[in-house]
Structures are given as C-alpha cells and as structure tokens.
Amino acid sequence: MVHTVSATSTLTPQDLADALTALRERPPLVQCLTNVVVAGWTANVLLAVGAAPAMVDNPHESGDFAAIAGGVLVNLGTPYDDTAHAMHLAVADAKLAGTPWVLDPVAAGALAWRTSLAQQLLREARPAIVRGNASEILALAGGAGGRGVESVDSPEAAAQVAMVLADQQQSVVAVSGPTDHITDGRRMVRLTNGHPWLTRVTGGGCALGALMAAFAAVVPDAVVAAAAATATLTVAADSAARQSRGPGSFAVALLDELTLIEPADLAERARIS
Amino acid sequence: MVHTVSATSTLTPQDLADALTALRERPPLVQCLTNVVVAGWTANVLLAVGAAPAMVDNPHESGDFAAIAGGVLVNLGTPYDDTAHAMHLAVADAKLAGTPWVLDPVAAGALAWRTSLAQQLLREARPAIVRGNASEILALAGGAGGRGVESVDSPEAAAQVAMVLADQQQSVVAVSGPTDHITDGRRMVRLTNGHPWLTRVTGGGCALGALMAAFAAVVPDAVVAAAAATATLTVAADSAARQSRGPGSFAVALLDELTLIEPADLAERARIS
Amino acid sequence: MVHTVSATSTLTPQDLADALTALRERPPLVQCLTNVVVAGWTANVLLAVGAAPAMVDNPHESGDFAAIAGGVLVNLGTPYDDTAHAMHLAVADAKLAGTPWVLDPVAAGALAWRTSLAQQLLREARPAIVRGNASEILALAGGAGGRGVESVDSPEAAAQVAMVLADQQQSVVAVSGPTDHITDGRRMVRLTNGHPWLTRVTGGGCALGALMAAFAAVVPDAVVAAAAATATLTVAADSAARQSRGPGSFAVALLDELTLIEPADLAERARIS
16 A cells, blocks of 8 residues: 655644644643653653653553643653553553553664564554654554555655554654654645754654653644644754754753744744645 | 741751861762662762762662662652662661661652652651652651641741651651751751752752762761752752753753852852741 | 783774774664663763664563674663663673673672672673773672782772783773773783763763774774773863863763764874873
C-alpha cells in the first residue's frame, strides 16, 4: 500500500501560536516514562516551556498517575523490566481515563526487545501521537505488516511511511528529520525550522516527544499539538544556534529560548507547509 | 494540635558563614540515594560547593556505605523496588553508625506508594532533617495522625505544619518556598533569599536536600545545617539570576556561583529572621 | 613484583592527531553501559566529539548490541542487579564478536559488591582498556594477587600499579590523575594536559572512559586509543578552562571545545612523554 502523498496542511502558523498560548495559560502536568539518559534534560525542557513534568515511571504509581496527568510520554530509550512494566500500566490507565499519550519508540527496528515492547503498547492503547525518526517509524509500520514501504531514504518516503503508520494506528505520526512530517493519515504538515546541533545534543528528539505530550494535554487536535511542539522546539533552536559556539552552549541557550519564546514568534517564524 | 508559632530564630548570618567555612575545611562525603532525573545535577551541585558526592543506591552496598559516609540523602523522586530496598538498608546502617541523614519525600501525598515508603523510613530511623515543600510536609504530618493542619496556603500555615512534623519526628523540618522555614519544633528560622528560576530548573529542591546532607555532616546542629544549606543555595541563586537570560543559563551560573561563594557572602547577604 | 618503570613512550602528538582524524572520518557507534549519574553527560561528550552513543544497558539487548557496536563502555558507577546482568552479557558478546570494550571500575576497592563485579568481568573477557584512578587500579591489581604494590601516593607508584595490572590482564591500563599514565605493560605514555575543574564536574573520568571506547573502535592499538582519548579530553579542557568562571560554565565550554577541537590542536598542544 503505497500512498500518494497529496494531502496538504490546513494548519497556519497562527494555529501553532494559539497552541502555545493555551499551554502557557493552562500549564499541563506531563508524566514522563522516559530513559535515564535524558530524564533531567527532558524535565528541564518541559519546565522551560512552562509545563510541569512528573517523572513517575515505577509500576506502583505509573497507572494511577496517568489517570490524573494531562499528558503522558512513553519513551523507550532505556527500558528495563521494571519500567517496561510501568509503561504497560500507564497506557492502560491513560486509555481508561482518556489521557492523551505519546509513544517515542527510540531505536525500534534496531533492537528486538524494545521493538516488541513498542508493538505491544500500540496494541494495548491507541497513542495520540507516535514520534520517531524515519527508520523507527518504518520499523513500526513494517512490523505491523510491512506493506510496501521499504526504505526511508528521501523525505517523500518518510512522509509515506508516516501515513501508513497513521492509517494503521489511527494515531498522529510525527517523523523528525531536516523536514519534520506530521500526519493523521489525511492531513500532512511539513515544518522546516531547526538546526543540525539539535542532533549533537542527546535528547533532542526525546524532548520533542515530551513537548508533544505537553501540547496534547491542552490542544484537542493531535496534529496541531505535534506541530506546535515541533515548531516551538525548532524555532527556539533557530534562536539558540545564533548565540552558540557548539553543542554545549547551544543546549543551554535552547532552554533559555524555550522560556523566552512567545506565541508571536511562532506566528512569525514557523515555516509550515 | 495547632501551634502558635512564637519561636524566633536565634541564628545569625555569621552562624551560616561558619558552617560554610567548616564544609570547605573538611569536605564531607555525601551518599545520595536520589532520583534518576537529578542525579547528575545533584552530584554537580555537591562538587561545586566543595563536597564529595557518592551516588551509592543499590541494596548490595547502600548500607555499608551509609556507615562510612559523612551524611546521607534519601530522595524519593523516582523510587523503584531495587532502590527503595537500598533506602531501607541505608537508613538502618546510618542509624547504627550515627550518620545524619536527610529525607526528601518528593511528591509525598500525591502518590500512595512513595508516601507509604516515606512513612516507613521515618519509623525505621530518625532523620536529622526532613526537607520538602509545604504539601509534602503536610502529607507526612497528616499521615502520622492528621492533627489540626489541613492546608498550607499561607507561609504561616507552612510554618505550623513544619512544627507539627518536627515535634512528631524529633527531626528538623525544612519547608521550601518563597520564604524557607526551618524548625526543630522550638526554634523557627526564616530565610528569604532565592529566585523563581530555582523552580524552573529540575532538581532545585533536590539539590537543597543534598546540600543539607553535606552540611549535616560537618555541623552538629541540624537547624544550622539546614539553614546554611538553604542560604548557600539561595544566595548563590541571587547572584546567578543577575547574569542569566533564562533557566538554562541560570543553572550553569548557579554551579559557578556555588564554587565562588564565600562564607563572607553568607554573612553579608543571607536574609534570616 | 615491583616493576622498574623504564618503558618510555614511542607515541608522538601526531599519532594522537591521526587517531582523532580517524574518529571524525568513521564516527564510531559506542555502546555505553554506564551509571545513571553521568549517562546524559557521557552521551553529550560522545556526540560533541563526533561519535554516536547508544546507551543499551538492559539484559534483553546488551549482548546483541555489543556484537554490532564499534566499542563498548562498561562503567560501574551505579550498578544494579539488572544492569550488572546486562554487563556480563555485553562483555561475553563483545568477546565473541571481537568488539573492544573498556572497563571503568568506579569505586573499586571502596565497595565490595562492585569490586567483585569488576573482577568477574575481567575474568570473563579481556578488556581492551581498563581506566580508573590510582586507587581503583590498585584495588584490581591487588585483588588479583596483591603482589608488591600497596600504595599509590606518588605518580611513580601509580605508574607501577598500572604496569602490574596491564601484565595481569594483558590489557592496556590507564590511570587518571594530574599526570595520566597509559601502559600495555611495556610502553608507558604520560600525558599532562588538563585542568582541576575536570574533577569538579561529575563524570570527568566517566567521559574519558567513554571516549576511550570511541577511539578503540577506530584505532587498533589500544595504547594509542587511550592516549588519544585522554589528550582530546584534556586539551579541550585546557581551552574550556580559559573561558570559564567555575565548573558550570566549564562543563558547557568543554562540550563546545570537544566539537571545535581539530587533529592539529592535538599535534600542537598534547603534552606527551
């Protein structure tokens, strides 16, 4: 099933600006079940933008908390038996409570155990958003049947893969790359802000998944939530890169810019198509 | 049992300065059983101020190490079965060896399992200091009987709750907020340095708990230890905020200032009452 | 068996420069089984220098990944039952696949369980490099028989200990300190770049171990790999210290400098003997 990607965005930069306004007015509580590498960084990104992170990832508490959180991030960067157990419970309670959750299937396709874990979680509860790079999204699309998408070596191929997985899961799928693609299987949003240094700081993508969970907590349309998160991070990255000497100063400036960025900045500077 | 908070501080800024001199002259070995989100940040805060952190939080080693550490931090930010087990063993050996330990009951009251864990640890061994925000302290005070303190929506209410828990536990209790309250149930110290950006960096409070364990290792009076830790962090934060654009540069500057701060700075700038 | 350290370096600064050129031309995939305190920092150091970190430390995946990684770091900073299990599996598969691995025995000698773990791992598979401070290396050398080296209170004693362990393990041994010593039991390389602030940032040594795994992936001679990693980190630290006010800004500048450093900088500035 090869899609012809004819869908075009109906989103405007002002839609993204409005989403940031909503986040600032009603700071969401974002539960993160994420990896030990980026846990502190992710919390700092959420705090910087104005959200309230809660890293509740043990199986005794993850389900109960998912029921009261505004959004939930499940990131498979460093899963262990204990935290994987917590993930199953979190998505089950998120489903019951109607809490939107985001799946970030780090390294899916490259490592067997977590690929299987990602597939199980997708079967247990529909995520609002699945966010990954092209090969991770391909692994999940292919893993559920492997119909027609076999490589992701072009932006157009990445867009196709995203639409396949969005169709399969009835979720919004966001594929990160030089061009970010976001689709619900019908609409396709492309964003082209950002800087290569985002790939020289660990957790650039992981932070984006967390921001998507934050926006999904305050914006009902998950395409808008995913696009607003992407634009907020990448427009802030544009600003941060201009004042940085390398990835160390870039990461610091990025946190500053996530606090300083205003809805009007998104309206003016988000490159969306 | 509603206290009338008539107790006033007998501490002077010079007492806090002397505590920092003691810490610099005899750098304490501080064992941290803390959460994965802030473990690196906490170690960096301790190193910056001149202490020696040791993040020994597995059950095979936590007890033995608590017997030789100068101070122990037990922070409930991300407890797992494995590390919770290590906490029980650490406080047991800290008690036997007379090592002062600090309990930071992150999110107590909001999450059932860790609230129960905090209460168990309090029964097993008396901490030198319990540090938290007002609602965490309220949860522990209420959890042990709930006598008369039902809300913490004013600084005075926070002070009352602190005195209740200090009485119950025979520990020093420190309640963090715009005004920091520290009490042993008789004396009440109020400190008003600090900056709102401390709440926009993950681990501001967690770092404060770690600093309290460091000062408790070198200062016999736990009220002085808790107040010196609070003043060191918040006076450094005052300096850091003046050179920062946002929470990213603030966190970096805070580490610098924790190294640069001298006892004379506390004597001159700590706002204590 | 007390060695007379007569061995001298046959390495030149240009050898180190060539190693950095190799790393930049063929960015290695470095699997890190490391501690929760420095996991993010370590990943950022590897990304900054141009390597690709992968923190795969669960027992379901660690072995398979060690077979495909370019180099593996095993760091004992915060071992748990789960991750220790993963370490055994990783070194077993690294051995089978011929993947070079680096052991960083954090706190060996001071804590019994991890000392035993380090000794087991050394028996299971020969590491390319063992990196530690003098007392950690002494603990491993003595633990394997304790022949003649009983203190490490001088650079010369540290060099002796390194040669003893290198002989025992048939591995390269790197002892970090104001002077860094690297030996395979025959050759002895001394490096004297660096700055005391490297000891005021958590994970200075841990990052060095990770860089050794990165260089070991691209340079066949493990003495060269260990020396190139040491020179890259410490020459970058020299630059970073000149633009820093304290350990916070130093850590940020160090990441920038690890990206900016060029092979020619090593050729010009590495102090090797």
